[in-house]
Amino acid sequence: MRTLVKHAHRSESEVDNILIQGWVRTRRDSKSFSFLEINDGSCLKGIQVIVDAGIPGSEQIALMATGASVEVNGRLVASQGKGQKWEIQATEVKLVGAADETYPLQKKGHTPEFLRSIAHLRPRSNLYGSVFRTRSKLAYAVHQFFQERDFVYVHTPIITASDCEGAGEMFRVTTLPQGKDGDPASDFFGKSAYLTVSGQLEGETFACALSNIYTFGPTFRAENSHTARHASEFWMIEPEMAFCNLEADMDLAEENVKFLCKYVLEECADDLELFGKFVDKQLHERLQFVVERPFQRFTYAEAVEILLKSGKKFEYEVVHGHNLQSEHERYLTEEHCKCPVTVYNYPKAIKPFYMRVNDDDATVAAMDVLVPGIGEIVGGSQREERLDVLKANMAKHELDEEAYWWYLDLRRYGSVPHAGYGMGFERMLMFVTGVHNIRDVIPFARTPGNAEF
RNA sequence: UCCGGCAUAGCUCAGCGGUAGAGCGGGUGACUGUUAAUCACUAGGUCGUAGGUUCGAAUCCUACUGCCGGAGCCA
Known part of the structure; x- marks a missing residue:
């Protein structure tokens, strides 16, 4: 044997x-x-x-x-x-x-760029073997975290007709002949269909029945993004909790990040040692720090104040009411706090329709968890549970109420305060391995212009 | 989509106007309880593609393609 x-x-x-x-x-x-x-x-x-x-x-x-x-x-x-x-x-x-002398993997180190061109062989290299063993462990840890807390795993659809507005461009799914746009009514589903950008809206329906649920599956964004942290196909974890407000949502998100870091520290020691040696010398120290120390937490308004008082020259000016730029988020988590940061209560004008409007009528109960080196790793909110307020928000965002009839029904029948978040699985994996490029933590990465293998 | 950088041997790179180089990897041989072994020999390239400037272009210019980094969008 x-x-x-x-x-x-x-x-x-x-x-x-x-x-x-x-x-x-x-x-x-x-x-x-x-x-x-x-x-x-x-x-x-x-x-x-x-x-x-x-x-x-x-x-x-x-x-x-x-x-x-x-x-x-x-x-x-x-x-x-x-x-x-x-x-x-x-x-x-x-x-x-046998493998003849054309076998492309040498005993010496290769660049990640070269290894991406032989993605079918790169898991045989030390680094990628370690990355994908860690990926498996991390996925298992995700389930353990939620199952231990009585969350129910829900498989939300991959093909969907609903647009989780604000989440990004969608891939169209169609059986209509190529080159012809055609009438969506004559298409396979009798309407325009897409690959999901988020299971959140469907997740909410199950939270409003099973109380605490999570999804964990593939997600698709047709954005023409060329960065080290965006992919067209990635995995996302989306818990949703009924009878839950923003504060409990933030608590869970922070606990979640800590749990995953701790799990990897304990279960992937050998692989982590390799990452520490070849990818990120401070990795172990940083993970240890994340596990042991509380996250910093402040409101969007406080964050803006910190940025304005920093005296730091940013490429993009810090303006109250504008979105925080990547460089702003990086300053907060990497320089000002030097630890993960949760920013909450964002201006409602810059956030999607489903987020709950706060009493000040100016901000929404949204939150982002920012980590050093990666930036946004979690984004979430308390959802708007009041039918009239939700309808008003949809009108402001020029959304068709009829398309969201079932989503609105949740507010018509036994509506409850509820909240959830989305965590990028690959971003989490990048954070725990120190690997800088999302294309190197996905077995076969899909990015604009690239679907080889 | 915008800004910037890069493209020379299988891989990593040097050469930056005058006959294509190194290290690693490969092959052959020697040697050794070795461990990214060591030593010797050896094969291997239309210098990304297409134009242009020049007596002469890997080298200078233009366009295109690909890749990388940053921005936006976000997970």
């Missing part, structure tokens, strides 16, 4: 018969034997195999080059060399699939 390399490394004692299957990372030949380093992706470290000349399969050793897949039978024994506790003294090796 196959043993994963990860388990071989953790062995308490020698093992007489062990089978390892994986890919050759490197081979070093000696006169009478060879060292093979085998990696199977179960952990960062490969396992060293000693192949004596003459054992069954050793005649193929020359073909067991970097990239080849092999099967090794042997004894797990204490290593004579430095750098590993255990190694395998092979009794038999088998070349499963």
